[in-house]
Amino acid sequence: MTQEQLRLAEDHAQTAAWKKFGPYLTERQWGTVREDYSADGNAWEYITHDLARSYAYRWGEEGIGGISDARQQLCFALALWNGRDAQLKERLFGLTNGEGNHGEDVKEQYYYLDSTPTHSYMKLLYKYPQQDFPYEQLRAENARRTRQEPEYELLDTGIFDENRYFDVFVEYAKAGPEDLLIQITVHNRGPEAATVHVLPQAWYRNTWAWGYENYRDRPEMHLVHPGAVEMAHQELGVYRLYCDQAPDLLFCDNDTNGVRLYDLPNEGRYFKDGINDYLVEGQAAAINPAQRGTKVAAHYPLTVAAGASQTVRVRLRQAGSAAPFADFDQVVARRRHEADEFYDCLQEHLPDPDARNVQRQAFAGLLWSKQYYYYDMAQWLDGDPNFVVPPGQRRQGRNSEWRHLYNADIISMPDKWEYPWYAAWDLAFHCLPLAMVDAEFAKSQLRLLCQDWYMHPNGQLPAYEWNLSDANPPVHAWATWRVYQMDQKRRGGQGDTHFLEAVFHKLTLNFAWWVNRKDRNGHNIFEGGFLGLDNIGVFDRSAPLPTGGHIEQSDGTSWMAMYALNLMRMALELARTNPVYQEIASKFFEHFLYIVEAMTKGGDGEFNLWDEEDSFYYDVLHTPDSTRTKLKVRSIVGLIPLFAVEVLDEEILDALPEFTQRLRWLLRHRPQLAALVSQWQDPGKGERHRLSLLRRHRLKCLLARMLDEQEFLSDYGIRALSRYHLEHPYRFPGAEADFSVAYVPGESDSAMFGGNSNWRGPIWFPINYLIIESLQRFYAYYGDSFRVEYPTGSGQLCTLREIATALAARLSKLFLRNEQGRRPAFGSDERLQHDPHFRDYLLFYEYFHGEDGRGLGASHQTGWTGLLVRLLPSEVAERTL
Incomplete structure (x- = not known):
C-alpha cells in the first residue's frame, strides 16, 4: 500500500x-x-x-x-x-x-x-x-x-x-x-x-x-x-x-x-x-x-x-x-512525492502523460470541491434569538415544507462558486469517480442524502437549496449499485452489503414517493417537472402549462423504469445472503414490466410515447379538452429509454430459485407482459437474459437517430438536442404566440427558464456517460452478433462495445491535445492553447459547444464533468461497468 x-x-x-x-x-x-x-x-x-x-x-x-x-x-x-x-x-x-x-x-x-x-x-x-x-x-x-x-x-x-x-x-x-x-x-x-x-x-x-x-x-x-x-x-x-x-x-x-x-x-x-x-x-x-x-x-x-x-x-x-520551519521543506517535498506515488499506482494502465495530467486534475477538482454545508431549516425559518426576525413570508415560502432538514456535513459540491450547494442527482454522478480514489467517502455521500434529517418524511430526496422539493432524475440507486460494484472489486470480491442494504431500504421509500406523487393517474406514466433538463423542451415542465393540462414524460417514465431495474438488481444481490429479498426483487421486476407496458401502450392504453413514423420517443401533452399531442422535439428526452436495461446471468437465476419461480409465474400468468420481454426467454451471449424498454427493432431505430452526425452525434459526444432542429425548429401554436425549440449549439438563447439554462444543443457528460454504459450493457447481452452503422450512413458496422468506446474517445478528446497540439475545450483562445503558463491547466466546464467542443457554463463543474476520469483511453475498457 x-x-x-x-x-x-x-x-x-x-x-x-x-x-x-x-x-x-x-x-x-x-x-x-x-x-x-x-x-x-x-x-x-x-x-x-x-x-x-x-x-x-x-x-x-x-x-x-x-x-x-x-x-x-x-x-x-x-x-x-x-x-x-x-x-x-x-x-x-x-x-x-x-x-x-x-x-x-x-x-x-x-x-x-x-x-x-x-x-x-x-x-x-x-x-x-x-x-x-x-x-x-x-x-x-x-x-x-x-x-x-x-x-x-x-x-x-x-x-x-x-x-x-x-x-x-x-x-x-x-x-x-x-x-x-x-x-x-x-x-x-x-x-x-x-x-x-x-x-x-x-x-x-x-x-x-x-x-x-x-x-x-x-x-x-x-x-x-x-x-x-x-x-x-x-x-x-x-x-x-x-x-x-x-x-x-x-x-x-x-x-x-x-x-x-x-x-x-x-x-x-x-x-x-x-x-x-x-x-x-x-x-x-x-x-x-x-x-x-x-x-x-x-x-x-x-x-x-x-x-x-x-x-x-x-x-x-x-x-x-x-x-x-526546521523540517518544513522536507515535509512538503515528502507529501508531494507521496501524492505522485498514489496517482502513479492509480494510473498504471494509463500510459499517456497528457491523459494522466488531465485525469489527475479532474480528481483534484473533485477533491477540492468538498464543502462543509450547514443548513438548519428550523432555525432558518424561525430566526435566531439575537438576530432580526425573518419576514413572515418565509413560513409559507421557499423550502418551508422541509422543516425537518438539518445539514451539517462535508458534501461534494457541483461547483463551489457557481453551485455551492449539493444537488441530489449531481452528487450521484460525483460518487463514481470519487469511488476510484476514496470508496468510503463515496459511499458516505450516497448514504448521507438518505438520512432522516435529509430525506423528507414522505420519502423525497432533497433536490437543492433553491427548491428542495424539485424532482431530480432518480439516479441514486444506479450510483449506489455502481459504487457498490466498484468497491466490491477493490475489496477482492467482498461487497459492502451493510452499505447496500442501508441505502436500498431508504430508496424503496423514495421509489414509493415517485409512484404516489408523479404518476398522476396511476397508469405507470410519470411526470416529474424539468428533471434536470431545464431548457430541453418547448415548455417549462416545472411550471403550469400555458395550455393547461399536463405532460406525460418520456424521460420521467424511462427514469422510473431504470429505477425499478436498479432496485431489482440491488435486491438480488442482497438476496444472496438473505432470501427475503428474492420476493422484493420480483416486485420491482413486476413494476418494471408495468412501466414497459405503459410506455408501449400509453397511459390510456392507446396513445403511447413511441412514434413509429419518426422512430423516436416523445413527450405527450394532454390538454383539458382531452386532446393529445406528441411534442415532436428530438432531444435527449427521447434517448433516456436506453438507460432502462439490465442483464442477468443464468448463475443468478440458478442461485435464487424463489425469485426465478415468481418471475416465471408472472410471465406465465400475465401473457400481455410476457410479450413485452419476449427475448427474456432467449438467452444471449454467455447464457444471459435482458430486461429493457427497447426491443431489438426499437433499439436499432433509436441508435440510427442517435449516431447520425446530422442529428445527435457530434465530434465530441452526443448532443442534447438534434441538429435536425437547426433548419427545422419545432413550433407549437399558442393562443397569443407560438412556442418553439431550435437547435442552439452553445449557450441558450431562451429566457423562458431563467438563469443558466443551457441544454439546447450542447454536450454534457452525465447523459453521455449513461449512454456509454447502457451500450456496454446491451453488448453484454447481444455480444458481437448485434451491429449497427457507426456513424449512421457510413456503411461501417460496429458492435455496441466498439461504439461505446468510440463515444468515450470523442468525449475524452475535448480535453486531450490533438494532432495540432490544441484542446477543443479551450476553443479559439490562443493563450489557453499555447501559452506554457496556461496550456496544461484544465478547467472542467459544465457543458460543451455542440459543434466545436469549447467549454461553456460553469467553469469548475468537476462534479459531473469529472466522469471524464472513467472515460479516458484505457479507462473506459478497464473501469466502466
Missing part, C-alpha cells in the same frame, strides 16, 4: 483523523439561499459581492484556496492585494444570475491542480492581475451583451496582456492530521518588477453573534511572540499559526460592520473588513492595536522581479516544536 492508502485506512478506522482539515470552505457564500433573509427571496441581492467583505455570515465561510476543520470553525484562506485594487482580493468575483447574459458566472482564473483523498497534499493556482481588477468592465460588458452573444470573460478584458499578472500557487502538506504546512509561491510573469501583498488569513466562523447558550463564549486569537498567533476555541482547543520571517500580524473580528452596511453608530470595534480598510484605505483604527481578535492576517509585502518568484511559509498546528 502507498502512504496515502495507509492514511485512508487510518482515517476510516478512526485511528487518525486525517480528514479533519480539508478544502471545506466554499468559494461563494454570498448570494446563497442560506444567507438570504429577505422578504422576496432574492438571494442574489440580499448579500452581494460588495457587501460580503463587511457581513459576518450565519451559515458558512468563503475564501480563495481555503481550508477549514470539518465543522468549519477554524478557517484559513489566501488574500492578495496588488496595490491598485479598491479592495483586497479575499473572495472570488463573479456576476449574479441577473447580471450575466447567460446567468451566474465566476469571473476569475484559478485551477485545482492536485489533491490526495485525505488532503495530505493539495495544490491550487490563482492568477492575479497586476493592474486594477476589471470589476465594472465585466459587469458593464456582460450587461450590454444579449443571449445571442457569448459571455465576456476575464481573459477577454486584456488584463493578462504582456503577462502582467502573478501566478500564485498555494500548497498544503500535512505533517500530521492537525499539523498543516502552507506554502504560497508567487511568480511574476510580467516584464517588470511588481509588488503584491500576500496575506495568509485565519479566522473563526462566527457562531457567537446569534444568541445560543452553547456558543456564548467568543473564541480568541492573540499574538504570543513575533510571527506566532495562539488561537483558542471551546470545542477545537488550542492551535498556533506560525508565520515565517515574523511579518506584521493584523487583527480584527469576524463581526458585521454595521457602520458601513446599516449606518449604525461607530461602536469602536474592529470589524470583519478591518484588515481591508487598514491596508487599502489606510485606516489605522480598523485593526486592533492589542493584537487580538477572531481574525488575523500575516502581511507579506513582496516585490518580485520580472520572471522571478518568492515564497511565503506558514504552519497551522497544535502548539508544538519551537522550530516550526
Whole structure:
C-alpha cells in the first residue's frame, strides 16, 4: 500500500483523523439561499459581492484556496492585494444570475491542480492581475451583451496582456492530521518588477453573534511572540499559526460592520473588513492595536522581479516544536512525492502523460470541491434569538415544507462558486469517480442524502437549496449499485452489503414517493417537472402549462423504469445472503414490466410515447379538452429509454430459485407482459437474459437517430438536442404566440427558464456517460452478433462495445491535445492553447459547444464533468461497468 492508502485506512478506522482539515470552505457564500433573509427571496441581492467583505455570515465561510476543520470553525484562506485594487482580493468575483447574459458566472482564473483523498497534499493556482481588477468592465460588458452573444470573460478584458499578472500557487502538506504546512509561491510573469501583498488569513466562523447558550463564549486569537498567533476555541482547543520571517500580524473580528452596511453608530470595534480598510484605505483604527481578535492576517509585502518568484511559509498546528520551519521543506517535498506515488499506482494502465495530467486534475477538482454545508431549516425559518426576525413570508415560502432538514456535513459540491450547494442527482454522478480514489467517502455521500434529517418524511430526496422539493432524475440507486460494484472489486470480491442494504431500504421509500406523487393517474406514466433538463423542451415542465393540462414524460417514465431495474438488481444481490429479498426483487421486476407496458401502450392504453413514423420517443401533452399531442422535439428526452436495461446471468437465476419461480409465474400468468420481454426467454451471449424498454427493432431505430452526425452525434459526444432542429425548429401554436425549440449549439438563447439554462444543443457528460454504459450493457447481452452503422450512413458496422468506446474517445478528446497540439475545450483562445503558463491547466466546464467542443457554463463543474476520469483511453475498457 502507498502512504496515502495507509492514511485512508487510518482515517476510516478512526485511528487518525486525517480528514479533519480539508478544502471545506466554499468559494461563494454570498448570494446563497442560506444567507438570504429577505422578504422576496432574492438571494442574489440580499448579500452581494460588495457587501460580503463587511457581513459576518450565519451559515458558512468563503475564501480563495481555503481550508477549514470539518465543522468549519477554524478557517484559513489566501488574500492578495496588488496595490491598485479598491479592495483586497479575499473572495472570488463573479456576476449574479441577473447580471450575466447567460446567468451566474465566476469571473476569475484559478485551477485545482492536485489533491490526495485525505488532503495530505493539495495544490491550487490563482492568477492575479497586476493592474486594477476589471470589476465594472465585466459587469458593464456582460450587461450590454444579449443571449445571442457569448459571455465576456476575464481573459477577454486584456488584463493578462504582456503577462502582467502573478501566478500564485498555494500548497498544503500535512505533517500530521492537525499539523498543516502552507506554502504560497508567487511568480511574476510580467516584464517588470511588481509588488503584491500576500496575506495568509485565519479566522473563526462566527457562531457567537446569534444568541445560543452553547456558543456564548467568543473564541480568541492573540499574538504570543513575533510571527506566532495562539488561537483558542471551546470545542477545537488550542492551535498556533506560525508565520515565517515574523511579518506584521493584523487583527480584527469576524463581526458585521454595521457602520458601513446599516449606518449604525461607530461602536469602536474592529470589524470583519478591518484588515481591508487598514491596508487599502489606510485606516489605522480598523485593526486592533492589542493584537487580538477572531481574525488575523500575516502581511507579506513582496516585490518580485520580472520572471522571478518568492515564497511565503506558514504552519497551522497544535502548539508544538519551537522550530516550526526546521523540517518544513522536507515535509512538503515528502507529501508531494507521496501524492505522485498514489496517482502513479492509480494510473498504471494509463500510459499517456497528457491523459494522466488531465485525469489527475479532474480528481483534484473533485477533491477540492468538498464543502462543509450547514443548513438548519428550523432555525432558518424561525430566526435566531439575537438576530432580526425573518419576514413572515418565509413560513409559507421557499423550502418551508422541509422543516425537518438539518445539514451539517462535508458534501461534494457541483461547483463551489457557481453551485455551492449539493444537488441530489449531481452528487450521484460525483460518487463514481470519487469511488476510484476514496470508496468510503463515496459511499458516505450516497448514504448521507438518505438520512432522516435529509430525506423528507414522505420519502423525497432533497433536490437543492433553491427548491428542495424539485424532482431530480432518480439516479441514486444506479450510483449506489455502481459504487457498490466498484468497491466490491477493490475489496477482492467482498461487497459492502451493510452499505447496500442501508441505502436500498431508504430508496424503496423514495421509489414509493415517485409512484404516489408523479404518476398522476396511476397508469405507470410519470411526470416529474424539468428533471434536470431545464431548457430541453418547448415548455417549462416545472411550471403550469400555458395550455393547461399536463405532460406525460418520456424521460420521467424511462427514469422510473431504470429505477425499478436498479432496485431489482440491488435486491438480488442482497438476496444472496438473505432470501427475503428474492420476493422484493420480483416486485420491482413486476413494476418494471408495468412501466414497459405503459410506455408501449400509453397511459390510456392507446396513445403511447413511441412514434413509429419518426422512430423516436416523445413527450405527450394532454390538454383539458382531452386532446393529445406528441411534442415532436428530438432531444435527449427521447434517448433516456436506453438507460432502462439490465442483464442477468443464468448463475443468478440458478442461485435464487424463489425469485426465478415468481418471475416465471408472472410471465406465465400475465401473457400481455410476457410479450413485452419476449427475448427474456432467449438467452444471449454467455447464457444471459435482458430486461429493457427497447426491443431489438426499437433499439436499432433509436441508435440510427442517435449516431447520425446530422442529428445527435457530434465530434465530441452526443448532443442534447438534434441538429435536425437547426433548419427545422419545432413550433407549437399558442393562443397569443407560438412556442418553439431550435437547435442552439452553445449557450441558450431562451429566457423562458431563467438563469443558466443551457441544454439546447450542447454536450454534457452525465447523459453521455449513461449512454456509454447502457451500450456496454446491451453488448453484454447481444455480444458481437448485434451491429449497427457507426456513424449512421457510413456503411461501417460496429458492435455496441466498439461504439461505446468510440463515444468515450470523442468525449475524452475535448480535453486531450490533438494532432495540432490544441484542446477543443479551450476553443479559439490562443493563450489557453499555447501559452506554457496556461496550456496544461484544465478547467472542467459544465457543458460543451455542440459543434466545436469549447467549454461553456460553469467553469469548475468537476462534479459531473469529472466522469471524464472513467472515460479516458484505457479507462473506459478497464473501469466502466
